[in-house]
Amino acid sequence: MKSFTKLFFVLVLGFIIVSCKQAQEVTENVEEKAQETEEMVEEKVEEVKKEADSKSEGNVSVDSGVPQYTKVSGVSGNVNSVGSDTMNNLMALWCEGFSKYYPNVKCQIEGKGSSTAPPALIEGISTFGPMSRAMKSKEVDEFEKAFGYKPTQIPTSIDTLAVYVNKDNPVDCLSIKQVDAIFSKNRTCGGSSDIPTWGGAGLSDQWGAKPISVYGRNSASGTYGYFKKKALCKGDYKDTVKEQPGSASVVQGITEDAFSIGYSGIGYKTSGVKAISLSKDGGSCAEPNLANVVSGEYPLGRYLYLYVNKKPNQKLDPLRSEFLKYILSQEGQKVVIKDGYIPLPADVVADLRNQIGG
Numbered sequence: 001m002k003s004f005t006k007l008f009f010v011l012v013l014g015f016i017i018v019s020c021k022q023a024q025e026v027t028e029n030v031e032e033k034a035q036e037t038e039e040m041v042e043e044k045v046e047e048v049k050k051e052a053d054s055k056s057e058g059n060v061s062v063d064s065g066v067p068q069y070t071k072v073s074g075v076s077g078n079v080n081s082v083g084s085d086t087m088n089n090l091m092a093l094w095c096e097g098f099s100k101y102y103p104n105v106k107c108q109i110e111g112k113g114s115s116t117a118p119p120a121l122i123e124g125i126s127t128f129g130p131m132s133r134a135m136k137s138k139e140v141d142e143f144e145k146a147f148g149y150k151p152t153q154i155p156t157s158i159d160t161l162a163v164y165v166n167k168d169n170p171v172d173c174l175s176i177k178q179v180d181a182i183f184s185k186n187r188t189c190g191g192s193s194d195i196p197t198w199g200g201a202g203l204s205d206q207w208g209a210k211p212i213s214v215y216g217r218n219s220a221s222g223t224y225g226y227f228k229k230k231a232l233c234k235g236d237y238k239d240t241v242k243e244q245p246g247s248a249s250v251v252q253g254i255t256e257d258a259f260s261i262g263y264s265g266i267g268y269k270t271s272g273v274k275a276i277s278l279s280k281d282g283g284s285c286a287e288p289n290l291a292n293v294v295s296g297e298y299p300l301g302r303y304l305y306l307y308v309n310k311k312p313n314q315k316l317d318p319l320r321s322e323f324l325k326y327i328l329s330q331e332g333q334k335v336v337i338k339d340g341y342i343p344l345p346a347d348v349v350a351d352l353r354n355q356i357g358g
Contacts, residue, residue, distance in 0.1 A: 060290055062333040065346025067353075069101070069329035076104035077319045080127045083110075083117030084222055085246045086159065086265045087130040087304055093335045098326050105319065111246070114222025115139075121309055122146045127320060129307035132159065132222035132265070143309075152310040154352055156327050158342035160266040160288040161226060161300040162275035164251060166258045171201055173277040173285035176299060179231050182212055182261060188235035198259065207259075215253045215262030218243040227263050230300055267340035290342050304341065315357045324356050
């Protein structure tokens, strides 16, 4: 009897041990599966984030042929930028990125319009002259008169100049002739009549009779001159255009004025405005995006420039040379995308780096 009882307890104990091991294995399997599931979820979240980031940048990427930036020694000093308001954000972001390589470099940025860039370079008070248009022949002549050679022009990025309306405005597309008839007093693009109300732009109901409130830049701005040349066919602005000191002011005015229209760089777009499509010569409407700017279907694409005082056949000092190399690198061109503009192709970058000696 004692032997049977002893055997019984041994069997029970063995069963309990086996059951515990099985339970432990089940628990470990569950925990392992849970860990795998958590990792899969995290990976999926990252994929979704990357996809969202890609879509938010319009799938624009820097050309793989553009070189990475390489830090060098001996770079310090002050970067003084005087010129385009449109390029204020770009210059600030470039300076921020450049200063991470060279903490001893300090930047001062003044953006009152492209027309302030040439005099500042001539007077020697600026390191770079950012301009949202090319220098006029008169400005180049004045620089050459002062130094005996022409200023060096460096395209940095491609901008889409957008025509904005309030986010609630139902208009989606205008022709260049219509834009001219809204902004210009003499309609040199060929419009048959003035367009003072939204009815003339094709809207009806409560919008049709509303006067169009027109916003623009002041004459010191390169954007003012470019829009006058391309959208007004070199005509004159109406006296009723509400001239603003900066691009952000134009966008803010349109945000607060439901029946308004204006123009500014695409990098200044906010949730309060809508960038409308444009058509040339009565053709199809083209959105202000990368593909349409590159193809030429969208009529208001332009380079954004930096001008620098560089003597012919002489190298730039390390500060100016490296700053330009940074802009013309993977890192600098990613800043271009971040600020809503279009990066340069690799072949253009290669030519420019050769021009500045790098």
